[in-house]
Amino acid sequence: MIKLDNLEETTFEECLDDYFEYKKIIRQPKKEVYLNNINMDSCLIENISFQLLKITFNNVEHCIFKDCDFSNQLFDKTVFYHCEFINCKMQGSFFDECQIQETVFRQVNGKYINWVNVKSKKVNFDSNDFSDARFMDCEFNKLNILSTNFQSSEFINSKMSDADFSNSNIEGIKTDINSLKGIKVNIGQAIALAPFLGIKIV
Numbered sequence: 547m548i549k550l551d552n553l554e555e556t557t558f559e560e561c562l563d564d565y566f567e568y569k570k571i572i573r574q575p576k577k578e579v580y581l582n583n584i585n586m587d588s589c590l591i592e593n594i595s596f597q598l599l600k601i602t603f604n605n606v607e608h609c610i611f612k613d614c615d616f617s618n619q620l621f622d623k624t625v626f627y628h629c630e631f632i633n634c635k636m637q638g639s640f641f642d643e644c645q646i647q648e649t650v651f652r653q654v655n656g657k658y659i660n661w662v663n664v665k666s667k668k669v670n671f672d673s674n675d676f677s678d679a680r681f682m683d684c685e686f687n688k689l690n691i692l693s694t695n696f697q698s699s700e701f702i703n704s705k706m707s708d709a710d711f712s713n714s715n716i717e718g719i720k721t722d723i724n725s726l727k728g729i730k731v732n733i734g735q736a737i738a739l740a741p742f743l744g745i746k747i748v
Contacts, residue, residue: 548610548630559582559597568744649740677715701725711735 553570558579566586575598583604595615604734615635621644628648629632636656652672659679667687677697684704694714701721707728716735721742731739740747 548608548628550588550608550610553588553590558594558601564604 550568550570553568553641554623555570557571557573557575559575559577561579561581564581564584565582566589568587569589570592571589571594572592574594578598578600580600582602584601585605586603586607586609587605587692587723588608590610590612591614592610592612593614596619597615597617600732603621605625605627605704606629607625607627608629610630610632611634612632613629613634614631616639617635618638619636619640621639621641623643624641624645626644626646627651630650630652631654632650633653634655636654636659638660639656640660641662641664642660644661644665644697645747646664646666646669648668649666651674652670654674654676656674656676657678659676661681661684661737663682666685666689668690669686669688670690670692671694672692674694676699677695679696680702681700681704682702686704686706686709689706689709691710691714694717696711696714696716698722699716701719702725703722705724705727706725708730709728710730712730712732712735716731717738721739723743726739726742737747
């Protein structure tokens with residue numbers, strides 16, 4: 547759990563440069579805001595919709611995003627380190643060539659979320675809806691999964707060795723042998739995944 551103290555309250559509209567440090571942003575913008583290559587460190591962003599925010603992120607460290615709407619947001623080559631996304635909307639958001647370390651996604655509505663060429667380490671998926679999502683050409687190192695819905699999602703050419711899916715929903719997923727190698731599943735899931743390994747159950 548990230549602890550943030552002594553934060554200065556501000557808004558994205560008041561931003562005069564590309565660096566946010568020890569800021570608290572809880573007021574919704576009233577007009578479109580354009581910000582490029584933003585760097586954030588030790589910030590709390592709460593109850594903000596990014597639909598009016600035309601923002602590209604560079605480095606984001608030690609930040610908490612709570613009750614935010616990132617639907618259809620593009621994260622391109624963004625580095626996330628030690629962050630938390632809590633109860634956020636991420637439907638259709640796109641993470642392209644991002645690096646994500648020691649970051650938590652908890653109670654996130656990430657239906658149709660896309661991760662492509664993402665490299666991650668010590669990421670926690672906790673009670674999310676990642677149904678109809680796509681994870682392609684990703685590397686997951688020490689991925690921790692708890693009660694997350696991956697129904698009808700795709701895992702293609704993604705390294706997930708030792709990831710434990712046994713308490714999550716993987717019904718109807720599309721995947722390949724490279725992605726399945728080394729993952730942990732329960733007996734029922736193993737039977738459902740058998741066809742991807744060329745196994746016929748009689």
